[in-house]
Amino acid sequence: MGMAVLRKTLPQMLVSSAFLAPLFLLLYGFFRDSLGPNPVEKITHETGQWTLRLLLATLAVTPLRRCAGMPWLIRFRRTLGLLAFFYGLLHLLTYVWLDQFFDWKAMGRDILKRRFITAGMMSFLAMVPLALTSTRGWIVRLGGKGWQRLHRLVYLAAAAGVVHFWWLVKSDIREPALYGAVLALLMLARLKKKGRQAPRAPVSTSGSG
């Protein structure tokens, strides 16, 4: 790897390593038996929370870039999105292996019958095409517009993730409500930006006319 390439990818590598720390803490805790009395529950909850946090972080890139004047953030959007998918995959794997122990029939029933699992699955499935088409090659193949349209699935993934969390808590809704509020805020920031752009267009046409 040449120096130039390294310099270009170093920031992404640093961000990835930082966000992989929670995974290493979990693995370390698992093999040290220090995750508390119910390690599987702990792993399920941590991986689920990190999936949602990283999804929201991915969604925060565009508003922050535009509103807060941090254009350089765009370099991290793909990294954050892929990390979200990776934690989602670990979360699903925890469920399939440690929670259900490959009991496919039981899981099939779960997905159909338990709406919180349905929502979680929907969120995960929405992330799959995004992860698969995250490369430059796919942007070219789909065309900028097509790629952007496809990647709107990220809103579905985030919303379904919040709903999944909301539906699984027993009575204390503080945490899912907090994630929901952050998501709502991020959506609002986008709408506001669009709203500001709309009147600008006619101004520029009248100027040129």
Added chain:
Amino acid sequence: MRGRNPFSLPWSMVTPKHVYLSRRRVLASLLPIPAVAAATQRLEGIRKTGYGQGEKLTPYEAVTGYNNFYEFGTGKEDPARNAKNLRTRPWTVRVEGEVLKPRTFDIDEVLKLAPLEERIYRHRCVEGWSMVVPWIGFPLAELLKKAEPNSNARFVAFESFYDPRQMPQAAWAGIPFPYMEGLRLDEAMHPLTLLVVGLYGEILPNQNGAPLRLIVPWKYGFKGIKSIVRIRLVKNQPPTTWNLANPREYGFYSNVNPQVDHPRWSQAKERRIGELFKRDTLLFNGYGNEVAHLYEGMDLRKYY
């Protein structure tokens, strides 16, 4: 398939209880620490019983560190942290309603009301995990008999202590307090139904529902109301907290039943704390021989 799991790590490879307690005693004798020892006070003269022979006990650290006690927060580690300062003395329990002799018992009187027994019971939470706990107490029937229920008494209503100043986290629990539970009178008088004052040989730790709680081993854990201050014998089925909060998910009976799922998750299996993979849940938590007759002719899907 559920063999011996290769990852099973010794949760119990911690300092044995008596060792760290004796260390603590040494420390306490060196330092001017106020006597918080009440929380780990031994109970004397406990009769061992045959209940739970052959069951592997869930480690003390898990029994006292992984709790649902929503008055002290909704996280599993919250009660151990937040219940430390719950004042359990003075404490009284009022027994009233459809009884000939309504009475208020002082907690120290309750402790001497009947011989204390150790009973090792399986404990199944509605959330899908379970433990094996050496409880100390005596049958609830002993206390109820003292008040002499009259012929109108068909149900028993229980109420927990609630003090927002001692339990500030309760405001966020999302369920109303004081916590209320209830049993049918025959369930309450059943010899398995235990009024619990301790566990693992010691006074009940605050996070486990000090100073006095209920354990009904064939029902989901939330039926085992904690920190009891009032017991009322009543004519009609009393309201219960989780049933009020979500009637579809939490029935009045809430007998452990692998065939009747909670609407949001399956009850067919459970994770025994300390084991990695799940085991099958047993009807009536394995106490069917003793209690199935209570529900003869009842549709357990309807009366969940």
